[in-house]
Amino acid sequence: MTESVTLTVTGMKCGGCESNVTNKLKAVEGVLSVKASAKDNEVSVEYDAAKTDLDEIEDAITDAGFNVE
Template sequence: MIESIVLTVTGMKCGGCESNVTGKLNAIDGVISVKAVFKDEAVSVEYDTEKTTLDTIKDTITGAGFLVK
């Protein structure tokens, strides 16, 4: 099943941070699309729940050095 979620992510300060988060999330099997906007502290993710989980997505963002609220 395809799910879409918008996460509040703090710590992104620039376009480089957006690219970092986007690249790491796009590397996850099952992630379909990602849009990170540092000004809004938001990361939108569309993913296949049969291939990945919300916890994996959150852990990946945290592992990149950002905080998911």
């Protein structure tokens, strides 16, 4: 089952930050698409709920060095 979530993520300042978050999330099995916006402090993720969950997504963002609000 495909689900979507938009998270408020702080600490992203530039396109490099967006790429870092995007790459970390795309490495998570089950993540289908990612859109990160430093300007809006948001990360939108579409994922397969049978393969991953919100905790894993939040952990990947934290591992990338950013905070999920």
